[in-house]
Amino acid sequence: MCDLQSRIEELEEEFQLLDPRERLELLLDYAARLPELPEEFRDAADRELHRVPECQTPVFLWLTFDDGAVLHAEVAPEAPTVQGFVSLLRELIAGCSPEQVAQIPQDLLHRVGLVEALGMVRSRGLHAILHRVRAMAGQQQSAAAKSQS
Amino acid sequence: MAEYAHPEVLVDVEWVLEHRKEVDRIRIVESDEDVLLYDMGHIPEAVKVDWQTDLQHPVIRDYIDKEAFARLCEERGISDDTTVVFYGDKNNWWACYAFWAFKMYRHADCRIMNGGRQKWLNQNLPVEKAVPQYPRGRYRPRDRDLSIRAFRDQVLEHLERGGKLIDVRTKGEYTGELLHMPDYPQEGALRGGHIPGALHIPWQVAIRDDGTFKSREELEEIYIGQHGLSPDDDIIVYCRIGERSSLTWFVLTYLLGFKRVRNYDGSWTEWGNLVGVPIEKGEASS
Known part of the structure; x- marks a missing residue:
């Protein structure tokens, strides 16, 4: 099982050592690592x-x-910032349980200093992505609880 | 075909291709929605100006002061008399926004590359990841020109006088439906709808499929013919945060020669949060 807590701490450390400009460059590295959406999701109804x-x-x-958790994503190529953040989330939660993913701190963007680097307006869209990932994990959790009862 | 009212402010991709190496008098500026898009590859001579991290004040909800703007220009090798050519993603929303901001700081020679980033990429023209370095410019800070910017109190006065307003957002945003979607509380405004009496003329009516601006005749047919606006009207345009409306501001002011158009950059993220201001929901009342 993944140790999400220490992964988050490492991530915070990694980003907080950098100035805002370098944080964006790091986000660009993450963007380059985001895999393509697997075929089975591409034409999903x-x-x-x-x-x-x-x-x-x-x-x-x-x-x-x-x-364990796998986040699959399709992000428009003209949105490298979004690609980068989705890729970061993907690596962060890889292999974790729904309970863990549902508990990712809501202030993650602040913790890693991305709000400062991106500005408030842009961060809103990324907050929405985080919110969505947490909510999807929460749904899995309650679906699993239902099938057990 | 009739020329635009100020044809010199709009240059095409071919013009940029021909003049891009004249870096001692021309500076090409990329301005995008996504702060990292420039870094993925840009016109080789282009520098980046980001609407949020460069042009907006880090603390106050406002633009940077004139000294900071002068510094921003000097760092990019832009002087008082440099020709600045803007281009960007999203049909030049942010290029028009940066153009509008540069005009607010009274930069004389601003232009837009018609069709923006997409048109350049579609033609497989050269792009580069490295950031070019230029000798420092010399820039004199000037007081902002607020005749092209509207603040909320001015919008209220304008409304009381029966002045014309244009809302350039999507239909869902205009009618107020969009804030009613369940589970999505993060639109940035607490109320949905539009400023009463605002005409609904979405920004994209001015744009062709390839991202370039429509001809003067086509634009006149839309804004003057269909919507009854006149070049002498006192008009305020707005959207959500003032970026899409700066495109309409550009079209009315420079392509059609309207004389008094202001962009309300506070836009819906301000109006939809103000206590006590009038809001209209649903379709246009007239």
Whole structure:
């Protein structure tokens, strides 16, 4: 099982050592590592339900828990900041349980100094992505609880 | 075909291709919604000006002061008499926003590259990741020109006088539906709808499919013919944070020669949070 808490602490350390400009460069590295959306999700009939509507650029997210959390994403290529943050979240939660993912701190963007680097208006869209990932994990959790009872 | 009212402010991709190396008198500036897009590859001679991290004050909800603006220009090798050509993503929203901001700081020679970043990329023209360095510019700070910017109290006065307003957002934002979507509380405004009496003319009516501006005749047919506006009207444009409306401001002011158009940059994220101001919901009343 993943140790999300210490991963978050490492992430905070990694970003807080950098100045805002360097934090954006680091986000660009994350963006480059975001894998393509697997084929099985590409033409999903319920695709629109996976859109994050607060983002001005198209963002679609899927969260599976076959063997711990895997975040699958399709982000418009003209939105490297969003790609970077989604990729960061993907690496952060890889292999974690729904309970853990639902508990990612809501102030993650502040903790890693990205609000400072990006500004408030842009951060809002990224907050929405975080909110969505937490909510998707929460749904998994309650679905699992229902099937057990 | 009739020329635009101020044809010199709009340059095409070919013009930029021909003049881009004249870096001692021309500075190409990329301004995008996404702060990292420039870093993924840009016109080789272009520098970046970010609407949020560069142009906005880090603490107060306002733009940077004139001294900081002069510094920003000097660092990018922009002097008082430099020709600044803006381009960007999203059909030049942010290029128009930066153009508007530069005009507010009274920069004389500003232009827009028609079609923006997408048009440049579509033609497979050269792009570069390295950030070019230029000798420091010499820039004299000037007081802001507030004749192109509207503040909320001015919008209220304008409203009482029956002045014309244009809301350039999507239909859902204009009618106020968008804030009613369940589970999405983060639109940034506590109330939905539009400023009473505002005409609903979405920004994209001015744009062709390839991201370039429509012809003067086509634009006149829309703004003057269909919506009854006149070049002498006193008009305030707004959207959510003032970026899309700066595109409409640019179209009315420079392409059609309207004489008094102001951009309300506080826009809906301010108006939709103000206590006691009038709001209209649903379709346009007239």
